[in-house]
Amino acid sequence: MRAPDLIRFARDAATGNPLRSSLLVLAMAIGVAAVVVLTALGDGARRYVVNEFSSLGTNLVIVLPGRSQTGGFNPGSAITSTPRDLSIDDAQSLLRASAVRRVAPLTIGTSEISYGGKLREVMVAGTTAQYIDVRTLKLAQGRFLADGDWRRGASEAVIGARIRNEVFGAETALGQLIRIGDRRFRVVGIMASTGQGLGMNTDEVVFVPVSLALAMFNSNTLFRVLVEANNREAIEAAKTQVTEIIKLRHEGEEDVTVITQDAVLATFDKLLGTLTLAVAGIAAISLAVAGILVMNVMLVSVTQRTSEIGLLKALGATGATIRSAFLTEAAMLSLAGAVLGYLLGQAGAALLRQLYPVFPAYPPDWAVLAGLGTALITGILFGVLPARQAARLDPVQSLAKR
Amino acid sequence: MGKALIELSGIERIFYLGDSEVHALRQLELRIDPGEYLAVMGPSGSGKSTLLNLLGLLDHPNEGTYRLEGRDVTTLSPEEQARVRSERIGFVFQSFHLVPRLTAAENIALPMTLAGIDPAQRAVRVKQALKDYGLFDRASHRPNELSGGQRQRVAIARATIMQPAMILADEPTGNLDRATGEEVMRLLEELNSRGVTLIVVTHDTVLGARARRQLLMEDGELIHDSGKK
Ligand SMILES: Nc1ncnc2c1ncn2[C@@H]1O[C@H](COP(=O)(O)OP(=O)(O)OP(=O)(O)O)[C@@H](O)[C@H]1O
Ligand SMILES: [Mg+2]
Numbered sequence: 238m239r240a241p242d243l244i245r246f247a248r249d250a251a252t253g254n255p256l257r258s259s260l261l262v263l264a265m266a267i268g269v270a271a272v273v274v275l276t277a278l279g280d281g282a283r284r285y286v287v288n289e290f291s292s293l294g295t296n297l298v299i300v301l302p303g304r305s306q307t308g309g310f311n312p313g314s315a316i317t318s319t320p321r322d323l324s325i326d327d328a329q330s331l332l333r334a335s336a337v338r339r340v341a342p343l344t345i346g347t348s349e350i351s352y353g354g355k356l357r358e359v360m361v362a363g364t365t366a367q368y369i370d371v372r373t374l375k376l377a378q379g380r381f382l383a384d385g386d387w388r389r390g391a392s393e394a395v396i397g398a399r400i401r402n403e404v405f406g407a408e409t410a411l412g413q414l415i416r417i418g419d420r421r422f423r424v425v426g427i428m429a430s431t432g433q434g435l436g437m438n439t440d441e442v443v444f445v446p447v448s449l450a451l452a453m454f455n456s457n458t459l460f461r462v463l464v465e466a467n468n469r470e471a472i473e474a475a476k477t478q479v480t481e482i483i484k485l486r487h488e489g490e491e492d493v494t495v496i497t498q499d500a501v502l503a504t505f506d507k508l509l510g511t512l513t514l515a516v517a518g519i520a521a522i523s524l525a526v527a528g529i530l531v532m533n534v535m536l537v538s539v540t541q542r543t544s545e546i547g548l549l550k551a552l553g554a555t556g557a558t559i560r561s562a563f564l565t566e567a568a569m570l571s572l573a574g575a576v577l578g579y580l581l582g583q584a585g586a587a588l589l590r591q592l593y594p595v596f597p598a599y600p601p602d603w604a605v606l607a608g609l610g611t612a613l614i615t616g617i618l619f620g621v622l623p624a625r626q627a628a629r630l631d632p633v634q635s636l637a638k639r
Numbered sequence: 640m641g642k643a644l645i646e647l648s649g650i651e652r653i654f655y656l657g658d659s660e661v662h663a664l665r666q667l668e669l670r671i672d673p674g675e676y677l678a679v680m681g682p683s684g685s686g687k688s689t690l691l692n693l694l695g696l697l698d699h700p701n702e703g704t705y706r707l708e709g710r711d712v713t714t715l716s717p718e719e720q721a722r723v724r725s726e727r728i729g730f731v732f733q734s735f736h737l738v739p740r741l742t743a744a745e746n747i748a749l750p751m752t753l754a755g756i757d758p759a760q761r762a763v764r765v766k767q768a769l770k771d772y773g774l775f776d777r778a779s780h781r782p783n784e785l786s787g788g789q790r791q792r793v794a795i796a797r798a799t800i801m802q803p804a805m806i807l808a809d810e811p812t813g814n815l816d817r818a819t820g821e822e823v824m825r826l827l828e829e830l831n832s833r834g835v836t837l838i839v840v841t842h843d844t845v846l847g848a849r850a851r852r853q854l855l856m857e858d859g860e861l862i863h864d865s866g867k868k
Contacts, residue, residue: 242752253740548736551697552750552797553725555718632697636736 238558247565254538258570261534265574265612266581268524272608273582273600275520277589279513281598286505288597295373296338297498298475300331300462300483304492321487322458325387325447330486331464334478336471341368342387342447343461346454348418350443352404359400360442361417363450371465374439379411379426382446390446394422398430399440417443418453472497517604521611527574528615535567535623539630546627547635556628563624564617571616575609582608644708644804644836645671645694651702652689652859663689665859667703671838673804675866676831678847679840681856687840688809690856694838695728695807696720708804725754729798729835731808731827735790737782737797743789744769744778747796754801768796772826788819795826805836812846824849 238246251258302323328342344363349356362368366384369376381395394415401410413424428439451457466475476495484491539546549559582600589598650667653660663686671677679687692698693705696712705713712723730736737746744765745752751761769775772792782790791811798806808827812820824839824846831837841847852866 238753239755239757242755242758246752249740544736545738548738549749549753550721551695551724551730551736552753553721553801554753555721557718558753633692636697636732 238554238561243561243565244569246562247569250538250542250562251566251570254541257534257538261531261570262574262577264527264530265524265571265616266578268520268527269575269578269608269612270582270585271523271578272517272520272604272611273579274585274589275516276513276604276608277582277586277598277600279509279516280601280604281589281596283506283509283513284597284599285595286509287502296466296469296472296475297371298337298464298466298472298479299496299498299501300328300464300479301494301496302458302460302492304494321490321492323462323483323493324457325451325459327483327486328459328462329387330482331462331479334464334475334482336466336475336478337464338467339367339371339465341365341371341463341465342459343368343463344447344450344454344456344458345460346450346456348453350400350404350415350417352413352415355404357400357404359417361450361453362442362444363447363453364444365447368444368463371463374431375429377427377429379424381426382444383425387446388448390448392420392422392449393425393446395426395428395444396424397428397440397442400443401427417445420449420453472499513601513604517607520608524608524611524615527612528619531567531571531616532619532622535563535620536626538566539563539623539627542627543630543635543638546630547632547638550630550632551636560624560628563627564620567620567624568613568617571613571620574616575612578612579605579609641672642709643670643706644673644675645669646706647693647703649703650693650700650705652686652693652698653701662859664693664700667861669854669861669864671836673836674831674834676828676837676851677839677854677866678850678852679838679854679856680842680844680847681854681862683842685856686859687856689859691807691809691838691840694805695730696724725750726801727804729801729803729806731791731794731798731806731811733810733813735782735787735794735814737790737793739782742779742781743774743785743793746782746793747800749797750801764800768800772796786819787815788822791815791819791823792826795823795830799830799835803835805838806830808837808839810840810842812841812843820846 300323325342328340331337331340341364346361347358348361350359351357364382365387366382369381377398379395382393383391385391394417396410404410404415405413410424410427414421415424422445428442431439447459464475464479466472476497480491480493480495483493546559586598586600589596647667647669650664651662652664653662667690679690681687689698693700699713704711707723707727712720715723738749741749747768748761748765751764769778772795774789774792774796777785777789782793785793806827811827812823815823827837827839828849839846839850847853853863854861855863
């Protein structure tokens, strides 16, 4: 049988039983649509997180005290097990690096804030004036911490939006004196609400000068030093310079970990990429289910068309011809289902983007291709058994069937 | 005596149903020359259809040999047998066996489509067949839009489209009224007059009498052959 005849024959057979065919197409379509939509969700989540983390600040290099395990074996740090403090002076010295634009030291702890008899647990962040620019945060009212000597610092505090609401209520907060731990601070600014983003939430944080915070927590070491490189290209240079400067200050010992935002992002990127892959795998199971449905529907079709198969044999059709006729039909229905599913899936992803504009729900190309490929392969694979069954039918008995 | 079209010798066809055996054909000896016109008659269950299926290579004997045009066809592979059916044998069934979703023209063309004959040649031959069988204005009708007689004419056109050496018809008039049946028989006889071997199974003794040679079967045995000298 010629290929165009085979295709026309299979098409006529498929359209000859619209209910059966549409059921099959629908099953395939749902499978492919699931792959498209779910991977769009997974990949959308990945993009969303990456975007959110980018908004932590731009061109960030982060310095942490202590040597990270992943840095490999270092004989220096093997001898002195306790790392040196990452001090305010260390942080300030980083400003000398040519690739560095801004530096913000950061120390974190919890304490109690009290005002007008009200008491509340808060997160206290000790930092300097640069912090707000490094993190690209916004103020709602007042100003951020004043620029000045990092080792001294005035008794000023900048409070998060939620703390302002809970502690001050309807009162004006700006200019009021509050107590944090056993020190008194004047409120000079209120942060704009950041909401429940993936970036660090400043709504429940109180910012105070870093020197006062270290004194409050009775500590000499910083939690982090945030370094902003001049530009994207300068990130690597900033990283090397920062490492060098600290190493020099710490008697040649590399006892800090310097990570770039890109590295953090890459980790998340990989993690969520894997998640998308897993989701795609789960969706592919629905394709396997569709494949089994293809098989059953085609088996029913073989039974229903037994007498036709007998006739074809009487008219001189070989087993191979009958096999390819049924396989072509299964492949065509699977293809139709895959295309329909692709369109449905893209429509679903578009709807998601419409409903949640911040969520970039675009299915990745590889997932679309894999979905379509799997649909076709399962369709054909599960079509083999029914096709072989049809080809093996006994013509006399088949012709006798009504 | 010239070359035989069909030579059956020692044919046995046994169906096994659980423990019991049904001897559908026993010790069959038969020789049919090209261009003959035979009627196969006999009571129900006597093995007429079984014989026809065997002649059409749709069924295989348990014993004996079947030589078609001098060639032993019982030992051929399924593919080779399909080829013989395609090129040498035309079937006409009692219940027409048209493909319901295909038009009359497409049904007639089906054996050529299956054989991979190119569409241009198919179109020419189908057009001629439609004209020959008075179906020209029914070409694009589907079987359910045709009368019984028209359906059987489509089936006969289909059986002859590959220009076979023989036509095997199993009660071709069984589902038709007498007048239409007559007309169908005339078409088949006309084919025979042009040299095609015609073998018709029938219950109808009047129709059977029109054949030049009658075979009478009973209980799987050939009990009378009018052509045997
Ligand atoms: N597939 C089968 N399995 C078992 N027995 C069968 C089978 N096909 C035919 N037979 C038996 O073989 C015998 C001959 O059957 P066959 O169909 O050839 O009869 P027939 O002469 O054509 O009868 P009818 O005039 O009713 O069509 C019958 O007894 C029938 O029951
Ligand atoms: Mg019969």
